[in-house]
Amino acid sequence: MTTYLIKGVRPLGGDAADILVEDGRIAAIGESLSPAGADVVEAGGLVALPGLVDLHTHLREPGREDAETVETGSRAAALGGFTAVHAMANTDPVADTAGVVEQVWRLGQEAGLVDVVPVGAVTVGLKGERLAELGAMADSAARVRVFSDDGHCVADPALMRRALEYVKAFDGVVAQHAEEPRLTTGAQMHEGDRSARLGLTGWPAAAEEAIIARDVLLAEHVGARLHVCHVSTAGSVDILRWAKSRGVQVTAEVTPHHLLLTDACAESYDPVFKVNPPLRTDADVEALRAGLADGTIDAVGTDHAPHAVEDKESEWAQARPGMLGLEQALSVVIETMVEPGRLDWAGVADRMSVRPAAIGRLESHGRPIAVGEPANLLLVDPGHRAVVDPAALASRSRNSPYAGRELPGRVVATFLRGTPTVLDGKAVR
């Protein structure tokens, strides 16, 4: 195994140091290290962070390999600085059995670019009718700990209660897609001034907030862990803050696009901006940034959702919801949180690596940058600004909402257990 000497890097944005990576671990940290035979990575001016962990990725395999595969999604993740991604269960077939989650897990191992951690469906076929074999998925080689019907809400309150209770047996967590379906029939965008004018059916904030409020009460009642996917409204942040103050075991994520974009994007009727939950208002964006800054929102989850061209090049209502996120997630966080001074680098590491790893119970990710720790690292040039070109992305799909937008931050290198997956800003393979 090659030994790497990362020279002059600033761990978590602190003082410059050299990091020696050997046998998959951080072997030494110090000034002017000069071990024999190490490959040198010049990292002056770069910031080192623990490899990012995504709680919310759609890799589309099996079923929609034309939009993304485990391999192409893994490459996109590595280029974004990730060393672990949770692969959502809404594949075809649905990841609701040990067989499917093991298949996804094995494809991830074969790609070898990030740790692909399968998410198991909560209910059979994501239908919200009866529990999938959660224990079998937990006991499988994929060791599933996060369960989600993402794309669909576990709307039945009794079923949600049972799911929350049941996964306690193996320290699992239910990641809820909070959307009261009776309030979002035909919904196309955030319900407010803009939906009124555009004549697109509204998705009211209350449809998300009502489910979060219900679920934090259920989680409290049964003493279970709840994770809330893609929180998008100011009201949701308030409810989460209240629940945490009561000691409820609830965690939450926000997507990069909800931190940056608003429902004004819908005025183009370009479905690249159609996503579920929808882009919200300026006030919501501000509340989400504040919630992420004060820790009410624990994590950034990309909700990376690749779609084939024909599923987006259409009428708004015809298009499928979702947008790419893995390759620009860190850039968006730098733009919205670091540059305005709302989160320091330790904060970025916490929200994008430490806490998501803890939520997913991943032991070798989200670790400190310290001697003896697994060498899951990324090096980022925070000052580098570039215009996003969808054609240059590693994802098989092109539905980036950031196309044409200039964003800061370039991931120069990513190391997975001491092996580079990205060097000089390019995927190693």
Add this chain to the structure above:
Amino acid sequence: MKRHLLEAADLDRDDATLVLDTAAQIDQALAGREVKKLPTLRGRTVVNLFYEDSTRTRISFELAAKRLSADVINFSAKGSSVSKGESLKDTALTLEAMGSDAVVVRHHMSGAPHRLAHWVRGSVVNAGDGTHEHPTQALLDAYTIRQRLGRLDGVRVTIVGDVLHSRVARSNVGLLHTLGAEVTLVAPPTLLPVGVGSWPAEVGYDLDAVLPKSDVVMMLRVQAERMNASFFPSAREYSRRYGLDAHRMGALPDDAIVMHPGPMNRGMEIAADVADSVRSTIVEQVANGVSVRMAVLYLLLGGSPQ
């Protein structure tokens, strides 16, 4: 004028007035003529692309284009390549390849004409998209009001009914405001969009309170399917609270007019004797629709003036 007419906001006050004045000139030019045809768009091709059944709007556009001597192609989604799964983009590229100068599009999805405008070089005219806009309906309504009342500035227009799902309401609020009218929306709260407060219109729930202060009452069609979704308890209750009958019509000022974009539900939002009264402009609206659409096509395609 902009290249496309997608929504009322594409027209500023000068543009909108120009359309109405042009329609009036066309009416004058054709008045009393035996052959109701102008040669201005000879050799130009207008495609009527209809994804939604709408006989009256399609016929109106077809007649408008034919009276300007354009070649007209009717492309309806049913029984065409669209019903075989062809995408809007592919249909657009096909029409483009055939050399259409203008596409008149009716679509059940809001924003479809905006998308189409990205894919064709010619002009796109929105003939109604989902619950978004129907700008030529608003133009013909404005034309009718001006014809009857002699002005638009300061005219008090009350629009009654299912504003939430109405493209006619959205276009009229925008256009009539642009032209200086004062718009009031009256509906049960369930049929007003969240966010309606940001529109340039007053909003009320009590029709009887507004009628004495209305120069124009525009009744919107209420779709039968709204009743199954609890927007209101029953057709009878809707009719009692928001329908326009002869008794209510009596509360209007003497020269006030009653409009309806059609097709009407007689006995639901409008009583038969109101629809057939001298105040009613419903038949004029249909006739004016052709003139206004001729004006729009003429101005967008820049036909040679007579």
